[in-house]
Amino acid sequence: MKLKEVFAAAAAALIGAVTGANAQEPLKIGAVLEVTGPFASIAKQIENGMRLYIARHGDTVAGRKVELIIKDSTGAQPDVAKRLVTELVTRDKVDFVVGFGLTPNAMAAAPVVTEAKVPTIIMNAATSVIVSKSPYMARVSMTLPQVTMPIAQWAVKNKIKRVYSLVSDFGPGLDAEATFKKNFTAAGGEIVGEVRTPLKNPDFGPFIQRIKDAKPEAVFIFLPAGEQGISFMKGYRERGLAEAGIRLIGPGDVVEDDILEAIGDSALGVVTTHHYSAAHDSPLNREYVKAYMERFKIRPNFMSVGGYDGMAVVYEVTRKLNGKIDADKAMEVIKGMKIDSPRGPIQIDPVTRDVVQTVYVRKVEKKDGKLFNIEFDKFENVRDPGT
Numbered sequence: 001m002k003l004k005e006v007f008a009a010a011a012a013a014l015i016g017a018v019t020g021a022n023a024q025e026p027l028k029i030g031a032v033l034e035v036t037g038p039f040a041s042i043a044k045q046i047e048n049g050m051r052l053y054i055a056r057h058g059d060t061v062a063g064r065k066v067e068l069i070i071k072d073s074t075g076a077q078p079d080v081a082k083r084l085v086t087e088l089v090t091r092d093k094v095d096f097v098v099g100f101g102l103t104p105n106a107m108a109a110a111p112v113v114t115e116a117k118v119p120t121i122i123m124n125a126a127t128s129v130i131v132s133k134s135p136y137m138a139r140v141s142m143t144l145p146q147v148t149m150p151i152a153q154w155a156v157k158n159k160i161k162r163v164y165s166l167v168s169d170f171g172p173g174l175d176a177e178a179t180f181k182k183n184f185t186a187a188g189g190e191i192v193g194e195v196r197t198p199l200k201n202p203d204f205g206p207f208i209q210r211i212k213d214a215k216p217e218a219v220f221i222f223l224p225a226g227e228q229g230i231s232f233m234k235g236y237r238e239r240g241l242a243e244a245g246i247r248l249i250g251p252g253d254v255v256e257d258d259i260l261e262a263i264g265d266s267a268l269g270v271v272t273t274h275h276y277s278a279a280h281d282s283p284l285n286r287e288y289v290k291a292y293m294e295r296f297k298i299r300p301n302f303m304s305v306g307g308y309d310g311m312a313v314v315y316e317v318t319r320k321l322n323g324k325i326d327a328d329k330a331m332e333v334i335k336g337m338k339i340d341s342p343r344g345p346i347q348i349d350p351v352t353r354d355v356v357q358t359v360y361v362r363k364v365e366k367k368d369g370k371l372f373n374i375e376f377d378k379f380e381n382v383r384d385p386g387t
Protein backbone atom coordinates (compact mmCIF):
# COMPACT_ATOMS: atom_id res chain seq x y z
CA MET A 1 0.00 0.00 0.00
CA LYS A 2 1.16 3.48 -0.81
CA LEU A 3 1.25 5.99 2.01
CA LYS A 4 -1.84 7.75 0.62
CA GLU A 5 -3.77 4.48 0.64
CA VAL A 6 -2.67 3.75 4.20
CA PHE A 7 -4.10 7.10 5.27
CA ALA A 8 -7.31 6.48 3.36
CA ALA A 9 -7.73 3.05 4.97
CA ALA A 10 -7.02 4.45 8.41
CA ALA A 11 -9.51 7.27 7.86
CA ALA A 12 -12.16 4.80 6.69
CA ALA A 13 -11.56 2.63 9.73
CA LEU A 14 -11.87 5.66 11.94
CA ILE A 15 -15.15 6.78 10.37
CA GLY A 16 -16.48 3.24 10.68
CA ALA A 17 -15.56 3.19 14.34
CA VAL A 18 -17.24 6.52 14.92
CA THR A 19 -20.47 5.58 13.11
CA GLY A 20 -20.49 2.24 14.82
CA ALA A 21 -20.14 4.02 18.14
CA ASN A 22 -23.04 6.32 17.33
CA ALA A 23 -25.66 3.71 18.05
CA GLN A 24 -24.06 3.16 21.43
CA GLU A 25 -23.37 6.77 22.36
CA PRO A 26 -23.39 7.31 26.10
CA LEU A 27 -26.51 8.71 27.69
CA LYS A 28 -25.15 12.00 28.92
CA ILE A 29 -26.66 13.40 32.10
CA GLY A 30 -25.38 16.83 33.09
CA ALA A 31 -25.81 17.70 36.77
CA VAL A 32 -25.41 21.21 38.14
CA LEU A 33 -24.76 21.01 41.88
CA GLU A 34 -23.33 23.15 44.69
CA VAL A 35 -20.35 20.76 45.07
CA THR A 36 -18.12 23.21 46.97
CA GLY A 37 -18.96 26.09 49.28
CA PRO A 38 -21.48 26.42 52.11
CA PHE A 39 -24.13 24.17 50.54
CA ALA A 40 -21.84 21.25 49.70
CA SER A 41 -23.77 18.86 51.94
CA ILE A 42 -26.85 19.40 49.76
CA ALA A 43 -24.90 18.51 46.62
CA LYS A 44 -23.29 15.49 48.27
CA GLN A 45 -26.66 14.01 49.21
CA ILE A 46 -28.09 14.57 45.73
CA GLU A 47 -25.02 13.10 44.04
CA ASN A 48 -25.04 10.11 46.39
CA GLY A 49 -28.70 9.49 45.58
CA MET A 50 -27.98 9.57 41.84
CA ARG A 51 -24.99 7.26 42.16
CA LEU A 52 -26.90 4.81 44.33
CA TYR A 53 -29.66 4.63 41.72
CA ILE A 54 -27.11 3.87 39.00
CA ALA A 55 -25.38 1.26 41.19
CA ARG A 56 -28.66 -0.50 41.95
CA HIS A 57 -30.22 -0.32 38.47
CA GLY A 58 -27.23 -0.80 36.21
CA ASP A 59 -25.15 1.76 34.33
CA THR A 60 -26.73 1.01 30.95
CA VAL A 61 -30.27 1.87 29.95
CA ALA A 62 -31.88 1.15 26.55
CA GLY A 63 -28.44 0.14 25.30
CA ARG A 64 -26.83 3.42 26.29
CA LYS A 65 -24.10 3.65 28.89
CA VAL A 66 -24.94 6.23 31.55
CA GLU A 67 -22.42 9.04 31.81
CA LEU A 68 -22.85 11.51 34.66
CA ILE A 69 -21.18 14.89 34.16
CA ILE A 70 -21.12 16.93 37.36
CA LYS A 71 -20.58 20.69 37.27
CA ASP A 72 -19.93 22.73 40.40
CA SER A 73 -21.95 25.92 40.76
CA THR A 74 -20.01 26.63 44.00
CA GLY A 75 -23.08 27.84 45.91
CA ALA A 76 -26.02 30.14 45.22
CA GLN A 77 -24.46 31.47 42.02
CA PRO A 78 -27.01 31.97 39.24
CA ASP A 79 -24.45 33.39 36.79
CA VAL A 80 -22.16 30.41 37.27
CA ALA A 81 -25.09 28.00 37.03
CA LYS A 82 -26.26 29.59 33.80
CA ARG A 83 -22.81 29.30 32.25
CA LEU A 84 -22.50 25.67 33.33
CA VAL A 85 -25.89 24.70 31.92
CA THR A 86 -24.98 26.45 28.67
CA GLU A 87 -21.75 24.43 28.50
CA LEU A 88 -23.62 21.22 29.20
CA VAL A 89 -26.15 21.74 26.43
CA THR A 90 -23.88 23.24 23.77
CA ARG A 91 -20.50 21.57 24.31
CA ASP A 92 -21.28 18.31 26.09
CA LYS A 93 -24.62 17.96 24.27
CA VAL A 94 -26.23 16.26 27.25
CA ASP A 95 -29.48 14.31 26.92
CA PHE A 96 -30.76 15.51 30.30
CA VAL A 97 -29.95 18.33 32.68
CA VAL A 98 -30.47 17.46 36.35
CA GLY A 99 -29.55 18.57 39.87
CA PHE A 100 -30.07 22.04 41.41
CA GLY A 101 -29.95 22.11 45.16
CA LEU A 102 -30.72 25.81 45.24
CA THR A 103 -33.52 27.89 43.74
CA PRO A 104 -31.42 30.74 42.27
CA ASN A 105 -29.42 28.21 40.22
CA ALA A 106 -32.52 26.41 38.94
CA MET A 107 -34.12 29.72 37.96
CA ALA A 108 -31.01 30.67 35.99
CA ALA A 109 -31.16 27.37 34.10
CA ALA A 110 -34.76 27.78 32.89
CA PRO A 111 -34.21 30.02 29.84
CA VAL A 112 -31.18 27.98 28.73
CA VAL A 113 -32.88 24.58 28.77
CA THR A 114 -35.97 26.09 27.14
CA GLU A 115 -33.94 27.51 24.26
CA ALA A 116 -31.86 24.33 23.89
CA LYS A 117 -34.87 22.02 24.45
CA VAL A 118 -33.30 19.70 26.98
CA PRO A 119 -35.45 17.81 29.50
CA THR A 120 -34.48 18.99 32.98
CA ILE A 121 -35.19 17.34 36.32
CA ILE A 122 -35.13 19.49 39.45
CA MET A 123 -33.85 17.30 42.28
CA ASN A 124 -34.27 19.73 45.13
CA ALA A 125 -34.78 23.47 44.45
CA ALA A 126 -38.21 24.04 45.96
CA THR A 127 -39.55 27.51 45.26
CA SER A 128 -43.01 27.03 43.80
CA VAL A 129 -42.52 29.08 40.65
CA ILE A 130 -39.45 27.27 39.22
CA VAL A 131 -41.06 24.63 36.99
CA SER A 132 -43.45 27.17 35.47
CA LYS A 133 -40.39 28.91 34.02
CA SER A 134 -39.72 26.21 31.41
CA PRO A 135 -41.88 23.63 29.63
CA TYR A 136 -38.82 21.34 29.74
CA MET A 137 -38.59 21.26 33.52
CA ALA A 138 -40.14 18.77 35.94
CA ARG A 139 -39.60 18.41 39.69
CA VAL A 140 -39.28 15.29 41.85
CA SER A 141 -38.44 16.91 45.20
CA MET A 142 -41.06 19.15 46.84
CA THR A 143 -42.26 22.72 46.93
CA LEU A 144 -42.13 24.84 50.06
CA PRO A 145 -45.87 25.68 49.94
CA GLN A 146 -46.58 21.93 49.59
CA VAL A 147 -44.66 20.95 52.74
CA THR A 148 -45.57 24.11 54.72
CA MET A 149 -49.36 24.19 54.36
CA PRO A 150 -49.75 21.02 56.48
CA ILE A 151 -47.77 22.40 59.45
CA ALA A 152 -49.96 25.54 59.48
CA GLN A 153 -53.04 23.32 59.73
CA TRP A 154 -51.40 21.10 62.34
CA ALA A 155 -50.43 24.11 64.48
CA VAL A 156 -53.98 25.48 64.54
CA LYS A 157 -55.40 22.05 65.36
CA ASN A 158 -52.94 21.77 68.23
CA LYS A 159 -54.00 25.08 69.74
CA ILE A 160 -50.88 27.03 68.83
CA LYS A 161 -52.16 30.59 68.39
CA ARG A 162 -49.21 33.02 68.49
CA VAL A 163 -46.25 32.34 66.23
CA TYR A 164 -43.05 34.17 65.33
CA SER A 165 -41.79 33.45 61.80
CA LEU A 166 -38.11 33.17 60.84
CA VAL A 167 -37.14 32.26 57.28
CA SER A 168 -34.08 32.41 55.08
CA ASP A 169 -34.29 35.43 52.80
CA PHE A 170 -34.57 33.80 49.36
CA GLY A 171 -37.17 32.04 47.22
CA PRO A 172 -38.04 29.00 49.33
CA GLY A 173 -38.00 31.03 52.57
CA LEU A 174 -40.38 33.61 51.12
CA ASP A 175 -42.68 30.82 49.87
CA ALA A 176 -42.64 29.20 53.32
CA GLU A 177 -43.34 32.52 55.08
CA ALA A 178 -46.24 33.43 52.76
CA THR A 179 -47.81 29.95 52.91
CA PHE A 180 -47.60 29.69 56.68
CA LYS A 181 -48.95 33.18 57.23
CA LYS A 182 -51.86 32.71 54.83
CA ASN A 183 -53.02 29.35 56.18
CA PHE A 184 -52.30 30.04 59.84
CA THR A 185 -54.01 33.43 60.03
CA ALA A 186 -56.98 32.24 57.94
CA ALA A 187 -57.58 29.63 60.64
CA GLY A 188 -57.41 32.20 63.43
CA GLY A 189 -53.67 32.17 64.28
CA GLU A 190 -51.62 35.32 64.83
CA ILE A 191 -48.12 36.14 63.55
CA VAL A 192 -46.52 38.13 66.37
CA GLY A 193 -43.28 38.91 64.55
CA GLU A 194 -41.35 37.94 61.47
CA VAL A 195 -37.78 38.09 60.29
CA ARG A 196 -35.81 37.05 57.22
CA THR A 197 -32.21 35.96 57.73
CA PRO A 198 -29.48 36.28 55.10
CA LEU A 199 -28.75 33.25 52.95
CA LYS A 200 -25.02 33.78 53.38
CA ASN A 201 -23.35 33.52 56.80
CA PRO A 202 -26.36 34.28 59.01
CA ASP A 203 -25.75 34.99 62.70
CA PHE A 204 -28.92 33.77 64.40
CA GLY A 205 -28.07 34.96 67.95
CA PRO A 206 -29.75 38.39 67.88
CA PHE A 207 -32.81 37.04 66.05
CA ILE A 208 -33.25 34.24 68.56
CA GLN A 209 -33.10 36.72 71.44
CA ARG A 210 -35.74 38.88 69.76
CA ILE A 211 -37.97 35.82 69.36
CA LYS A 212 -37.54 34.94 73.03
CA ASP A 213 -38.48 38.47 74.07
CA ALA A 214 -41.67 38.38 71.95
CA LYS A 215 -42.85 35.30 73.94
CA PRO A 216 -44.65 33.46 71.12
CA GLU A 217 -46.06 29.95 71.64
CA ALA A 218 -43.95 28.70 68.74
CA VAL A 219 -41.39 29.80 66.20
CA PHE A 220 -42.09 28.84 62.60
CA ILE A 221 -38.82 28.28 60.81
CA PHE A 222 -37.45 27.57 57.35
CA LEU A 223 -33.70 27.39 56.78
CA PRO A 224 -31.94 25.57 53.92
CA ALA A 225 -30.88 22.02 54.80
CA GLY A 226 -27.38 21.63 56.25
CA GLU A 227 -25.20 23.77 58.51
CA GLN A 228 -27.72 26.54 59.20
CA GLY A 229 -30.10 24.22 61.01
CA ILE A 230 -27.30 23.08 63.32
CA SER A 231 -26.33 26.65 64.08
CA PHE A 232 -29.92 27.81 64.68
CA MET A 233 -30.67 24.88 66.96
CA LYS A 234 -27.52 25.64 68.96
CA GLY A 235 -28.77 29.18 69.59
CA TYR A 236 -32.27 27.88 70.41
CA ARG A 237 -30.74 25.63 73.05
CA GLU A 238 -28.24 28.12 74.45
CA ARG A 239 -30.80 30.89 74.83
CA GLY A 240 -33.27 28.60 76.54
CA LEU A 241 -36.22 28.94 74.17
CA ALA A 242 -37.57 25.47 74.91
CA GLU A 243 -37.42 26.20 78.67
CA ALA A 244 -39.32 29.44 77.97
CA GLY A 245 -42.07 27.28 76.47
CA ILE A 246 -41.42 28.32 72.85
CA ARG A 247 -41.95 25.37 70.52
CA LEU A 248 -40.37 24.99 67.14
CA ILE A 249 -42.39 24.11 64.05
CA GLY A 250 -41.89 24.26 60.30
CA PRO A 251 -41.15 22.23 57.20
CA GLY A 252 -38.58 19.50 57.93
CA ASP A 253 -35.44 21.13 56.52
CA VAL A 254 -34.22 22.44 59.89
CA VAL A 255 -34.14 18.95 61.43
CA GLU A 256 -33.28 16.97 58.30
CA ASP A 257 -31.79 13.51 58.71
CA ASP A 258 -28.22 14.43 57.81
CA ILE A 259 -27.88 16.95 60.68
CA LEU A 260 -30.08 15.47 63.44
CA GLU A 261 -27.26 13.75 65.29
CA ALA A 262 -25.13 16.92 65.13
CA ILE A 263 -28.00 18.94 66.62
CA GLY A 264 -28.39 16.46 69.43
CA ASP A 265 -31.10 16.13 72.06
CA SER A 266 -32.29 19.74 71.77
CA ALA A 267 -34.14 18.57 68.64
CA LEU A 268 -36.27 16.14 70.69
CA GLY A 269 -39.98 16.88 70.37
CA VAL A 270 -39.70 19.21 67.36
CA VAL A 271 -42.72 18.67 65.07
CA THR A 272 -42.32 19.32 61.36
CA THR A 273 -44.05 18.37 58.11
CA HIS A 274 -42.07 16.97 55.20
CA HIS A 275 -42.13 14.41 52.43
CA TYR A 276 -39.26 12.18 53.59
CA SER A 277 -37.80 10.75 56.76
CA ALA A 278 -35.02 8.16 56.93
CA ALA A 279 -37.29 6.49 59.48
CA HIS A 280 -40.15 6.13 56.96
CA ASP A 281 -41.51 2.68 57.66
CA SER A 282 -41.61 0.74 54.39
CA PRO A 283 -39.61 -2.17 52.98
CA LEU A 284 -38.42 -0.01 50.07
CA ASN A 285 -37.12 2.69 52.40
CA ARG A 286 -35.45 0.25 54.76
CA GLU A 287 -33.55 -1.20 51.78
CA TYR A 288 -32.74 2.30 50.55
CA VAL A 289 -31.36 3.50 53.89
CA LYS A 290 -29.34 0.32 54.36
CA ALA A 291 -27.77 0.45 50.89
CA TYR A 292 -27.07 4.18 51.20
CA MET A 293 -25.43 3.94 54.61
CA GLU A 294 -23.31 0.98 53.59
CA ARG A 295 -22.04 2.85 50.58
CA PHE A 296 -21.65 6.43 51.84
CA LYS A 297 -21.38 6.00 55.65
CA ILE A 298 -23.82 8.84 56.31
CA ARG A 299 -27.60 8.91 56.75
CA PRO A 300 -29.62 9.74 53.64
CA ASN A 301 -31.87 12.79 53.80
CA PHE A 302 -34.64 14.10 51.52
CA MET A 303 -32.11 15.57 49.08
CA SER A 304 -30.65 12.12 48.40
CA VAL A 305 -34.13 10.85 47.60
CA GLY A 306 -34.53 13.72 45.11
CA GLY A 307 -31.35 12.55 43.36
CA TYR A 308 -32.45 8.92 43.44
CA ASP A 309 -35.97 9.55 42.12
CA GLY A 310 -34.67 12.02 39.54
CA MET A 311 -32.55 9.23 38.10
CA ALA A 312 -35.60 6.95 38.12
CA VAL A 313 -37.29 9.51 35.85
CA VAL A 314 -34.27 9.67 33.52
CA TYR A 315 -34.14 5.85 33.24
CA GLU A 316 -37.87 5.49 32.64
CA VAL A 317 -37.90 8.16 29.92
CA THR A 318 -34.88 6.61 28.23
CA ARG A 319 -36.48 3.16 28.28
CA LYS A 320 -39.82 4.44 26.96
CA LEU A 321 -38.09 6.33 24.13
CA ASN A 322 -35.82 3.36 23.30
CA GLY A 323 -32.75 5.44 24.00
CA LYS A 324 -33.60 8.24 21.55
CA ILE A 325 -34.16 11.33 23.65
CA ASP A 326 -36.40 13.95 22.11
CA ALA A 327 -37.29 16.74 24.55
CA ASP A 328 -40.98 17.04 23.68
CA LYS A 329 -41.50 13.29 23.74
CA ALA A 330 -39.55 13.08 27.01
CA MET A 331 -41.86 15.62 28.65
CA GLU A 332 -44.90 13.67 27.47
CA VAL A 333 -43.50 10.57 29.17
CA ILE A 334 -42.75 12.51 32.36
CA LYS A 335 -46.23 14.05 32.63
CA GLY A 336 -48.30 11.81 34.88
CA MET A 337 -45.37 9.47 35.62
CA LYS A 338 -45.67 7.47 38.84
CA ILE A 339 -42.65 6.44 40.87
CA ASP A 340 -42.35 4.08 43.79
CA SER A 341 -40.02 6.22 45.90
CA PRO A 342 -38.35 5.46 49.25
CA ARG A 343 -40.66 8.21 50.61
CA GLY A 344 -43.77 6.39 49.31
CA PRO A 345 -45.52 6.64 45.92
CA ILE A 346 -45.21 9.94 44.06
CA GLN A 347 -46.57 11.28 40.79
CA ILE A 348 -45.58 14.05 38.42
CA ASP A 349 -48.63 16.26 37.84
CA PRO A 350 -49.48 15.99 34.11
CA VAL A 351 -50.33 19.69 33.90
CA THR A 352 -47.82 21.46 36.17
CA ARG A 353 -44.95 18.92 35.92
CA ASP A 354 -44.56 19.27 39.69
CA VAL A 355 -44.50 16.46 42.23
CA VAL A 356 -47.68 15.25 43.96
CA GLN A 357 -47.03 13.34 47.16
CA THR A 358 -47.86 12.50 50.76
CA VAL A 359 -46.65 15.01 53.33
CA TYR A 360 -46.03 13.48 56.76
CA VAL A 361 -46.28 15.01 60.22
CA ARG A 362 -43.25 13.91 62.24
CA LYS A 363 -41.78 14.38 65.69
CA VAL A 364 -38.10 14.06 66.61
CA GLU A 365 -37.74 11.03 68.88
CA LYS A 366 -35.10 8.48 69.80
CA LYS A 367 -35.15 5.11 68.09
CA ASP A 368 -32.45 2.59 69.02
CA GLY A 369 -30.61 5.41 70.77
CA LYS A 370 -30.55 7.66 67.68
CA LEU A 371 -32.57 10.74 66.76
CA PHE A 372 -35.12 10.38 63.96
CA ASN A 373 -38.15 12.19 62.57
CA ILE A 374 -40.86 9.69 63.44
CA GLU A 375 -43.92 10.02 61.20
CA PHE A 376 -47.24 9.95 63.06
CA ASP A 377 -49.79 11.52 60.72
CA LYS A 378 -50.04 12.36 57.03
CA PHE A 379 -51.69 14.48 54.35
CA GLU A 380 -52.12 12.46 51.15
CA ASN A 381 -51.90 13.56 47.51
CA VAL A 382 -50.68 17.06 48.27
CA ARG A 383 -50.13 19.24 45.18
CA ASP A 384 -48.19 22.46 45.17
CA PRO A 385 -50.78 24.97 46.37
CA GLY A 386 -48.70 27.90 45.07
CA THR A 387 -48.36 31.05 47.16
Ligand code: PHB
Nearest residue numbers: 102103125126224225253
Ligand atom coordinates in the same frame (compact mmCIF):
# COMPACT_ATOMS: atom_id res chain seq x y z
C1 PHB B 1 -33.96 25.89 47.56
O1 PHB B 1 -33.01 26.62 47.26
O2 PHB B 1 -35.00 25.87 46.88
C2 PHB B 1 -33.87 25.07 48.80
C3 PHB B 1 -32.66 24.91 49.45
C4 PHB B 1 -32.58 24.15 50.61
C5 PHB B 1 -33.72 23.55 51.10
C6 PHB B 1 -34.93 23.69 50.46
C7 PHB B 1 -35.01 24.45 49.31
O3 PHB B 1 -33.65 22.83 52.24
